[in-house]
Structures are given as structure tokens and as C-alpha cells.
Amino acid sequence: MALLEINNLSVEFKTAHGAFRAVDGIDLAVEAGQVMAVVGESGSGKSVAMLALMGLLPWTATVSADSLTFDGWDMLALSPRARRRIIGKDLAMIFQEPMTSLNPCFTVGFQITESLKTHLGGTASERRARAVELLGLVGIPAPEKRLSAFPHQLSGGMNQRVMIAMAIACNPRLLIADEPTTALDVTIQAQILDLLLDLQKKTGMALVLITHDMAVVAETADAVSVQYAGQVVERDRVDSLFAAPRHPYTHALLKALPERATERHLPTIPGVVPGQFDRPKGCLFHPRCAFAGDLCRAEPPRLLADAQGRAARCHGPLDAAGQPTASRDLAERAAS
Amino acid sequence: MSASAETTATAETEGAPPRRQALADFWFYFSENRGAVGGLVLVVLLILMAIGADLIAPHDPTQQFRDHLLIPPAWQEGGTWAFPLGTDAVGRDLMSRLIHGARFSLFVGLIVVSISLTVGISLGLMAGYFRGWVEAAIMRVMDVILAFPSLLLALVLVAILGPGLVNAMIAIAVVLQPHFVRLTRAQVLSVAAQDYVTASRTVGAGPLRLMVITILPNCMPPLIVQATLSFSTAILDAAALGFLGLGAQPPTPEWGTMLAEAREFITRAWWVVTFPGLAILVTVLAFNLMGDGLRDALDPKLKRT
Amino acid sequence: MLSFLLRRVLLLIPTFLGVSVVAFGFIRVLPGDPIELLAGERSISPERHAELMARYGFDLPLWDQYLKFLTNLASGDLGTSFVTRRPVLDEFLTLFPATLELGLCAIVFAVAVGLPAGVLAGVKRRSWFDQTLMTVSLTGYSMPIFWLGLLAIMVFSGWLGLTPVSGRISVMYYFDNVTGFMLIDSLLSGQEGAFRSAAAHLILPTVVLGTIPMAVIARQTRSAMLEVLGEDYVRTARAKGLPPARVIGLHALRNALIPVVTTIGLQVGVLLAGAILTETIFSWPGIGKWMVDSISRRDYSVVQGGLLLIAAIVMLVNLTVDLLYGLINPRVRRR
Numbered sequence: 001m002a003l004l005e006i007n008n009l010s011v012e013f014k015t016a017h018g019a020f021r022a023v024d025g026i027d028l029a030v031e032a033g034q035v036m037a038v039v040g041e042s043g044s045g046k047s048v049a050m051l052a053l054m055g056l057l058p059w060t061a062t063v064s065a066d067s068l069t070f071d072g073w074d075m076l077a078l079s080p081r082a083r084r085r086i087i088g089k090d091l092a093m094i095f096q097e098p099m100t101s102l103n104p105c106f107t108v109g110f111q112i113t114e115s116l117k118t119h120l121g122g123t124a125s126e127r128r129a130r131a132v133e134l135l136g137l138v139g140i141p142a143p144e145k146r147l148s149a150f151p152h153q154l155s156g157g158m159n160q161r162v163m164i165a166m167a168i169a170c171n172p173r174l175l176i177a178d179e180p181t182t183a184l185d186v187t188i189q190a191q192i193l194d195l196l197l198d199l200q201k202k203t204g205m206a207l208v209l210i211t212h213d214m215a216v217v218a219e220t221a222d223a224v225s226v227q228y229a230g231q232v233v234e235r236d237r238v239d240s241l242f243a244a245p246r247h248p249y250t251h252a253l254l255k256a257l258p259e260r261a262t263e264r265h266l267p268t269i270p271g272v273v274p275g276q277f278d279r280p281k282g283c284l285f286h287p288r289c290a291f292a293g294d295l296c297r298a299e300p301p302r303l304l305a306d307a308q309g310r311a312a313r314c315h316g317p318l319d320a321a322g323q324p325t326a327s328r329d330l331a332e333r334a335a336s
Numbered sequence: 337m338s339a340s341a342e343t344t345a346t347a348e349t350e351g352a353p354p355r356r357q358a359l360a361d362f363w364f365y366f367s368e369n370r371g372a373v374g375g376l377v378l379v380v381l382l383i384l385m386a387i388g389a390d391l392i393a394p395h396d397p398t399q400q401f402r403d404h405l406l407i408p409p410a411w412q413e414g415g416t417w418a419f420p421l422g423t424d425a426v427g428r429d430l431m432s433r434l435i436h437g438a439r440f441s442l443f444v445g446l447i448v449v450s451i452s453l454t455v456g457i458s459l460g461l462m463a464g465y466f467r468g469w470v471e472a473a474i475m476r477v478m479d480v481i482l483a484f485p486s487l488l489l490a491l492v493l494v495a496i497l498g499p500g501l502v503n504a505m506i507a508i509a510v511v512l513q514p515h516f517v518r519l520t521r522a523q524v525l526s527v528a529a530q531d532y533v534t535a536s537r538t539v540g541a542g543p544l545r546l547m548v549i550t551i552l553p554n555c556m557p558p559l560i561v562q563a564t565l566s567f568s569t570a571i572l573d574a575a576a577l578g579f580l581g582l583g584a585q586p587p588t589p590e591w592g593t594m595l596a597e598a599r600e601f602i603t604r605a606w607w608v609v610t611f612p613g614l615a616i617l618v619t620v621l622a623f624n625l626m627g628d629g630l631r632d633a634l635d636p637k638l639k640r641t
Numbered sequence: 642m643l644s645f646l647l648r649r650v651l652l653l654i655p656t657f658l659g660v661s662v663v664a665f666g667f668i669r670v671l672p673g674d675p676i677e678l679l680a681g682e683r684s685i686s687p688e689r690h691a692e693l694m695a696r697y698g699f700d701l702p703l704w705d706q707y708l709k710f711l712t713n714l715a716s717g718d719l720g721t722s723f724v725t726r727r728p729v730l731d732e733f734l735t736l737f738p739a740t741l742e743l744g745l746c747a748i749v750f751a752v753a754v755g756l757p758a759g760v761l762a763g764v765k766r767r768s769w770f771d772q773t774l775m776t777v778s779l780t781g782y783s784m785p786i787f788w789l790g791l792l793a794i795m796v797f798s799g800w801l802g803l804t805p806v807s808g809r810i811s812v813m814y815y816f817d818n819v820t821g822f823m824l825i826d827s828l829l830s831g832q833e834g835a836f837r838s839a840a841a842h843l844i845l846p847t848v849v850l851g852t853i854p855m856a857v858i859a860r861q862t863r864s865a866m867l868e869v870l871g872e873d874y875v876r877t878a879r880a881k882g883l884p885p886a887r888v889i890g891l892h893a894l895r896n897a898l899i900p901v902v903t904t905i906g907l908q909v910g911v912l913l914a915g916a917i918l919t920e921t922i923f924s925w926p927g928i929g930k931w932m933v934d935s936i937s938r939r940d941y942s943v944v945q946g947g948l949l950l951i952a953a954i955v956m957l958v959n960l961t962v963d964l965l966y967g968l969i970n971p972r973v974r975r976r
Binding site for chain 3: 476486496581610
């Protein structure tokens, strides 16, 4: 059994204009020690799904799933108290905005030792020593001095290191990193990613990396799940996905990478992710898809895996040459 | 087909006068707030009551019915529907006095807010626009006024000017206007830094035009809110001065003054103590409810102050 | 921080000078000259008039009078009451503890009720509790407290006979004035029932005076909580698996308190204004009633001194609040 198993997870938000389905029946499985990337544009529901797992969504959200298990625990059935014993200990998360994710009123040392105190106990001096060790581990110079620093006295990169130190304080089995480098300077981004992967290798924890950056995925992950408008559209190992993407959306995302560009201008994907009121009939991606036929406009495709276990939500997944394997035309399909 | 329909729709919205659009937006947000609408309705009723006091009130507010001293309200034993809310110690009809009292309270609010708004905006504009010693001088004077508890300063001013409703209004206006000065100055400082002000200056607009036509309109939303809330403060302070014997003088049917007269009958006639205060509370509450709604509707950023 | 402090203190000097000009000018702009005011209805001979003018220094040029006023002020001389002939400062010091005791009780009451209520309303947003509290606090905020005081006397003292009507303690008790705080002195006296009597006298004035600050604090706390609860660091605290009591009571509240402390500080001016009304209604022998009485009996040297002292208190409290703000907000402290 995988460390994390999500089956058919949906999240709906109550809004002034009716319910909005931010996550629409996604599946995800993460093995112990695996690095899983979750990729998608803003609004694809990738953060919301993870926040649902952590139980951090506001009261306007309704979470439903066939199963949502971490380490054998049914996270939906657990009492809040029992869930709090797992959250922050075996299952930890870091966020996009390091400058606002740390409490401005407390020192870095206080915020790190607080996690230790809550989950592991120990004496004050033990916790302090561990906090110094952690700050050293995440590459903060002069860790003893930094314990008494307030977040506003540190840079964004330093704060993200503190967040990481806080998250790994109790040796989690799974760390969820929600766009951990998006808010940082480009030069710092690589450092933080390297740090995360380094820590992952050292500790053997699993890592779910939420990102919108395909380049990051290529350098870091073992497996990848591509999300679009709250749905998983493709799931695969990183090497085979980059070699031959099967979903037109993934295909387009990869073509937009500067490293893979063949023309002078980077290709873009026309249009935007559908919102609450403009969800199309049929395949959610068809208004932006280069290969869409009338079948795509009529019927939503299902997420189907091929013989190698490569899953894509498409009526005619692409082959290695980037051409559709099946016709998307209703008449032609009926004929063949 | 559908695309062209959409374009027409957009063109229409854009073509509508922006002011009417803003007004519609404002009304949408304001009317969403039930308390604010309730406050508005109450304020309108109070204004109608004040205007039509002579028609609505069953009696002359100063007429003394010597055979009917301290008659309880109609529903209580000994009460009569000739005096629905009872009579006071010299036999005046309480209801008539309360209805006429609305005139004084609304009048006080109107005059005080007009004075402090005008003076406050002028001083605030000057402070924010000219900066330097003008600003320092104006703001230090405001600091001095704010260093005194407002009611105390109003009391002292009335002691200098002599008791009476007009002097009370002047005194309250003086203690209220520093808030308008500070608010206007802060607004001017933030607005004056905007590009459109610089643009207006580069095309040669003079200081007066810049201040009054370019900057001031953009400072208005918080000032409108402050004015509404000051309306209630003014009513409350005027009633307090009346209660302390330094505002409107008897036999004026001003609510605070009525309470002062009622004090000695506190154990004998609950109605002469209860109703004037209730009238003050309801009026002040109405303006505060409306002010809260205005604040939410005019500027969501201000919600937290 | 130090330069901020220095700037803040330096700014007090022009304000205080302005306050002293207001207090000094007050007597001089009154219609009629001060000695005539002092004499009141009695007629006074021209010689006596000149003598008194000289004694109080009213015959000097205005500028010299002001300088003399300031030098006297520096030596703690705030003038003498026209009516009681006692030094104004002595009178103030006798009466101030009564106002301080009442004011402290009122602010404690306002914070003790308003703060937790505001936190709860912010956490349980849109619940019946939240809506009720917002209605109650807006009503409290709109309350003419002199009327509330009268109602309280009417209901609790008159109809129910639960609380005394006026004063600080029953005339049955007499003891030495040690601290000036009736609650403490009555305990020190060891007389049976004295403390109960003092406390019973305090209840209504405390509630009446504390009503508006309570409403303001509850509203401010609620909106501060609402804002803070949406912050990223609150989500981080929950992601650490901390119990809700700790997330709300420590991580959120600590940040929400920053604006609330300022609000509480600003209530002191409101409280002093309210004390004028509350003390008048409950015959509470404090500085609020002192000022009202002095104005009505034309004891203008007392009004002058009182104005100055009360403004000084407000300025000191505002200064303290600013410093406190720096202390509780780490972002100000270390920058």
C-alpha cells in the first residue's frame, strides 16, 4: 500500500454564486521515499487538494473522497485531535509565501521549537539544540544567533529555509511543498530546490512538489501528475512523460519550455483555464486543444491507463510523434 | 453571433455614464447591508418627523396642562390616550416634546457637521497640499485640541461663550473638526502622490484648481463616512451638554435638556427618564448603522477602522 | 526605536505649550475681568479691585502673565481655587484617586468583556453570537451614557434596591485615606462590610463608564481577529498540528492585539470625557465632577488648572500607548 493514497477526491466551495468545484475527482498515489510532482496552472486545484489532505481548508469547503489515506490512516474519518497528531509530525507542508507564512510576532527559534514541543516533547534545552541542528541542516549560517531573529529580519530565501526546518523538525514521512520557490528570486529558487531534494535523499521522506514549472519537474521528480481545471489529465513517470507526453495539454506545456523551443518565439496555449461559470461541455480542455473534434466537445473523456500504466484523460492520446492515436470525430469513430 | 452580442453588451456598459454606474454599484453594496438600510429608513423617518412636527405632535410642546402633571403613558393605569407617552412634571405632553426634539437634534447634527466638515476640509487640504510650516502649524493646533477630552473642551468653550444651543453647536464643531483635518490631510497626502495629479500639474493647473477639482473629489469617500459618524457624535455631545445644563435651555424640548429636568423624578415617573434617552439612542444608532453601511459600500478597505 | 522615542517626546513640547496657552487664555477671554468674576454678585471697591488684580498678577502685560504662569507651573504651582482658596494641585490630588479607581475598573471591565467577546465573534463569524454581539456593541457605541446611568439607578437602585445611588462608600464607614482607592483602603481598615460597600458603590458607575469602551474594544478585536485569521501564518500554525486553542489564543491573538492595544489606549480620552457625565450622575467625588462643579460655580482658576492637568494625563497616556505599540510589535521594535 502506498504512503499516500487519494481516490476520487473532490472539493467544493460555497460561494455567493453557488457551489464551485475546485477539485474534481482526482487520484494520486505517493510511495514512501518518492518525489511526486503535481503540475498545473493557477486555478487547477493542485494546492486545494493538498490543503484538503492537511485539513486546512476554510469552512466554506466541502471535501469528499472514496479514500484519502496517509500511512494507513483514513484522514477523512479521523477526529480533529487524532489528525493533529499526524499533521506537522508525519505529514508536513510548506507554502508559497515564506514572508507571510511565518508569524511576525514570534522568533524563529520559538516557531521551530513549538513544533518539537507539540509532537515530540523533550526538555527545553534538547529542543533548542535540535532547532540549532535543523537551522544548520537547512543551510542557515550562525544558527544559534538566528534562533532569536524575527522573520522580518530575514530575507525571503532565509524564511523559506526556516519554514523547511520547521516542517522537517519531526522527521516527517511526507513533505508537501506548495510552490516553494515561486515567491523567491530566480537565483534563490535553485538553492531551495536543491536543499529540498538533498533533504529528501538524506531523510528518505516522500516529497510532493506542487509547481507550475515543468522545468522544475524535469530536474526533481520521479513521477508527475498533471492537473487541469481540478482534474488529473495525465499521470506518468517523469522520464517517459518528458519523452512522449500523451495528453495534448502536457504536450503544449512541454513545448512552451525554453529548453525545448524549436522556433524563435515560444509557443503559448491560447485561452485560459475555465472558471466557475464557463466550464465547457465534454472535455474541459477542448476549447484550447489543437486536436479537438466533435467527440471532445460532446463527451468528457475518462482517465485511462495504457499497458505501461501511463494514464491520460483524452479521447485520442498522442503517440511518441505527438500525433493523435485515435480519431476524435464521432462519425469516423463509428465507422472504424 | 453570440460574440457580437457580447460586444454590444460590453459597449453598453462602458457607454453608461460612469457616475451612474458608480451610484448603482454603491446602492448594490449599501442595500446588501440590512442594518444600513434600517438605519437609512430610520433617518428618513426622523427627518419627516422633524419637518412635520407641528402636524404630527398632538399638542404644543410647551403647553402646560396643569391638571395633568406626571401622567403615566396611556397603556399604564392612570394614563390617557390624550397623552400617549404621559406628561412631565409641569404637565407638558411628552410625545409632543419628543417629536419636536427631533428638530433640535437633527439641526445640531447638520450644523455641526457642516461647520466641522468645511473648516476641517479646508485646513486639511492646506496642510496636505502646502506641507512645510503650514502643515506643522495646523497639525500642532489639532494636536492641542485632541489633547483634551472632547466633552471637557466643549464644556469649557460653552463656559466662555455662555450656555445655549448655538454656542453648544459651535463648541462641538470645534472639538470635532480635528478628525476631519487629520483625515483630509492623510487622504490628500496619498492622493497627491498619484500620477494623475502630477499630470494635472504639468499641464499647468494652479494650486486652487489642483486642490479643489483634482484632489478633493478623490478624498471624499472616507470623509463622507466620517461625516455620518460625526453626525451621531454631535447629537450625543449636544445632548450631554444639554444634560449638564450648558446646552439648550429649558423650556426647549431638546432631549438632553429634558433628561436633565427629569432627573429628580427618577423614582416617581420612569417615563420622563426613559423616553428622551431612548429617542437619543435610536437617533444615534440610526446614523451609526448608516455610517457603517456607507463605509462598507464606499470603500471596502476602510472596513477595519 | 530610540530616535522614534525622542521624536515622539519632542513633539509633546509644542503640544504641551499649546495646551498651556489654551488653559492660560481661557480665563482671559471670558467676558468680564477675572476679579469681577471672582467677586460675583458682591460689589467690590475700586481699591480692593486693584489690590486683587495685583495679587493675582492680572495687572501685568499679557506676555509677562504667561511667563509667570509657566514658571509657576514649573514649580508645581497651578494657582489657587477662587472658591475654596486651596491650591488647585492639592484639590486635584485629593480627587484624582477616585477617578483613577473608577477609570481603572471601567477599563478592566471593558477589556474583560469586550476582548474575549470580540475574539469569539471573530472566530465564530456570522454565528448568532457574532450577530448578537455586533448589534449589542453598536448599541453600546451609540449609547448616551448619562441616560444609561439614570436607567441603571432607576432599575437597580430604585426598583430593585440592589445598589446604592451615589458616592463611593456608605457613610457608616470611616477610615484613613491610605492609597485613595476605596477598594484597597476599605480592606486595609479591616472594618466588616466596608469593602462590600465600596464595591457595591463601584458597580454601576463602572458598567456605565465602561460601556462605550467595551463596545469599541469588542468591535475592534473582532475585525482584527477576522483579518488575522486569514493570514498565512495562521495556516502555518494549523499545519503544525497545534490545537485550535493555541492557534487562536497565541498565534492569531498575539497579532490581533497590536491594533487592539492602541484602541484600548485611545479609550482613555473617551473615559475621561465619560467620567464627567458618570461622576455627575453618581455624585462620584472625582475630577470629572470637580470640573463640572467648578464651571458651574465659576471657579475658573480650578478650571484652568484642571484643563492643564487632564490634558497632561491624556498626552502621557498617548505617549505610553505609542511606546507600548513599539514593544508589542516586533516589526517596529527592531527596525
